[in-house]
Amino acid sequence: MxxxxxxxxxxxxxxxxxxxxxxxxxxxxxxxxxxxxxxxxxxxxxxxxxxxxxxxxxxxxxxxxxxxxxxxxxxxxxxxxxxxxxxxxxxxxxxxxxxxxxxxxxxxxxxxxxxxxxxxxxxxxxxxxxxxxxxxxxxxxxxxxxxxxxxxxxxxxxxxxxxxxxxxxxxxxxxxxxxxxxxxxxxxxxxxxxxxxxxxxxxxxxxxxxxxxxxxxxxxxxxxxxxxxxxxxxxxxxxxxxxxxxxxxxxxxxxxxxxxxxxxxxxxxxxxxxxxxxxxxxxxxxxxxxxxxxxVEWPARLQKLTEGKLLQYAPEGSEIWLDGGHNPGAGEVIAEAMASFEERQARPLYIIAGMINTKDPIGYFRAFADIAEHVFTVRIRGSESGLDPVVLAHAAFDAGLVAEPAGSTAEALQEIARRQVPGAPPPRILIGGSLYFAGNVLADNGTPPT
CATH class of the missing domain: 3.40.1190.10 (Mur-like, catalytic domain)
Structure with a gap:
């Protein structure tokens, strides 16, 4: 059943x-x-x-x-x-x-x-x-x-x-x-x-x-x-x-x-x-x-993930945001939102990103150059247009970020958890770069739109 x-x-x-x-x-x-x-x-x-x-x-x-x-x-x-x-x-x-x-x-x-x-x-x-x-x-x-x-x-x-x-x-x-x-x-x-x-x-x-x-x-x-x-x-x-x-x-x-x-x-x-x-x-x-x-509700547009299967892999107390914005203009407004969250409560920002090959990844990542601690790149599942995570990591690097590929969103969250220093504030994690990738995440999390 x-x-x-x-x-x-x-x-x-x-x-x-x-x-x-x-x-x-x-x-x-x-x-x-x-x-x-x-x-x-x-x-x-x-x-x-x-x-x-x-x-x-x-x-x-x-x-x-x-x-x-x-x-x-x-x-x-x-x-x-x-x-x-x-x-x-x-x-x-x-x-x-x-x-x-x-x-x-x-x-x-x-x-x-x-x-x-x-x-x-x-x-x-x-x-x-x-x-x-x-x-x-x-x-x-x-x-x-x-x-x-x-x-x-x-x-x-x-x-x-x-x-x-x-x-x-x-x-x-x-x-x-x-x-x-x-x-x-x-x-x-x-x-x-x-x-x-x-x-x-x-x-x-x-x-x-x-x-x-x-x-x-x-x-x-x-x-x-x-x-x-x-x-x-x-x-x-x-x-x-x-x-x-x-x-x-x-x-x-x-x-x-x-x-x-x-x-x-x-x-x-x-x-x-x-x-x-x-x-x-x-x-x-x-x-x-x-x-x-x-x-008002709109899934995958600065959606705060508060429940679901993926949360078990993140450090306890993490603040996890999902957004499907995928172009430089979207990157700027999302980065502005992340910066405003930081003003209210300081946390290190990690990005988990998947993008398709018709977008401008460097333009998207550039908006986060001064605020993100680290980027993990993931392949979009079920899309012939998904960018290779290695290529995407290079784009993040070219935009001034420290980046590396990961096998999945869960693996990226686990790596963030491994980096967590005892006593340090739990991280703020932005997952995004594509609506298709956001769909992968909601499916993996067991929380599709209703």
Whole structure:
């Protein structure tokens, strides 16, 4: 008998594995194939409740989580699409529940949707991601709901989710360098791709942008399309004051508890979500905002591991954080969070990292050069793109860190335990570098998302 944390391969996962043998796994940026497939399926993407469409390099997942928490705090049935998943494919689809918490799609429901989509596609050329996106629209159109939060997979303009022609609001989160092979090697080019989810005359919310060039592209695109636009730092903002989150927009001010998700960068993410839900036409009360700050959840984004199988290998009293951020921009905000934790309680910082070969590991590690004691590098299990731990350790070294490969996360934790000096404060351990690696860790720990 299997437990919830140790599932057998499900029917939906078998369907996806079968589809992967028939269709390419990668991205082939075009909307022609999915448009054709959706037409055969009866255009389910045109039968959705209000859509909050989210793009950006960093912060997409967090703003999605805040939007979900806000809407659920108001009792709205909220469907949510995110990618990639951490442990199981089902995590990409949350089915809204009126007056309650959305639930990860059931196996039978997802398997049935995938079979119907495969039958409709009838062997035509298509990518697996496009099939999975079609499943999003089919599932969400067939279940009653008040809202859909739709996170893009890659880019925006040619992302398979961009068949949505009339979003309630388009949200663009921070832009930085990532997926350069597909999106371009300058932030202006990447911003132009992400801005592709904006639709003429439909509201746009632009989150905090580190790069002025990216911000300018986003604002000019919104102006050209005649979109009612709210920009972080202009129409809305958030900051900490006396241990509270102060949110302000053109409609007023709210004095809220700090969000449950740690890190100062989450203040701007929370603000973007509040402004986006308002722009989508939902009434947002201060009670909803307060409840959302307390209930928001987003696995593998500065997630504190407080239970699970892996903890037995770490030194007693260790503080263990898991984060799937994987590019230089993410490295900077995670390093800032680690530094703020250090201000409150001094501990030596160790990093256990796994990354894939399409990222910039030196750029990621550079953010930790002055604060990390030691880096252990681990191979990502189940990914053809995982970087060799030796190569990854060299990248950490080139970024100014002391690093060495390890056979697994458990082995790295054991090595940290061996280095623990009696009487010294227990370490702070950051595990991250990739959402795929974070998924490995949650699976090994026996704590997959629910």
């Amino acid at each position: 299997t437990t919830m944390n140790e599932p057998v391969v499900s029917e939906a996962e078998r369907e996806i594995e079968r589809l992967m043998t028939l269709h390419p796994k990668g991205f082939d940026l075009s909307l022609d194939r999915i448009t054709r497939l959706l037409e055969i399926l009866g255009n389910p993407h045109r039968k959705l409740p209000r859509v909050i469409h989210v793009a950006g390099t960093n912060g997409k997942g967090s703003v999605t989580a805040f939007c979900r928490a806000l809407l659920e705090a108001g009792g709205y049935a909220t469907h949510v699409h995110t990618s990639p998943h951490l442990v199981h494919w089902h995590e990409r689809y949350r089915i809204g529940v009126k007056g309650g918490r959305s639930r990860i799609v059931g196996d039978e429901m997802l398997a049935d949707a995938l079979r119907r989509i495969a039958a409709a596609n009838n062997g035509q050329m298509i990518t697996v991601f496009e099939i999975l996106t079609a499943a999003t629209f089919l599932l969400f159109s067939e279940q009653p709901g008040d809202a859909v939060i739709l996170e893009v997979g890659l880019g925006g303009r040619f992302d398979a989710t961009n068949v949505i022609s009339d979003p309630a609001v388009s949200v663009i989160m921070p832009i930085s360098l990532d997926h350069q092979a597909y999106l371009g090697d300058r932030v202006e080019l990447i911003a132009a791709e992400k801005a592709g989810i904006m639709k003429r005359g439909r509201p746009v919310v632009i989150g905090h942008q580190e790069f002025e060039a990216a911000r300018d592209v986003l604002i000019s695109t919104a102006e050209r399309l005649g979109c009612p636009t709210a920009v972080y730092g202009q129409e809305f903002s958030a900051h900490e004051e006396f241990g509270r989150l102060i949110y302000q927009d053109e409609f007023g001010l709210a004095d809220l508890a700090l969000p449950r998700l740690p890190g100062r960068h989450q203040y701007a993410n929370a603000a973007a979500a509040i402004r986006a839900v308002k722009a989508a036409g939902f009434t947002v009360t201060e009670a909803m905002m307060e409840k959302a700050m307390a209930t």
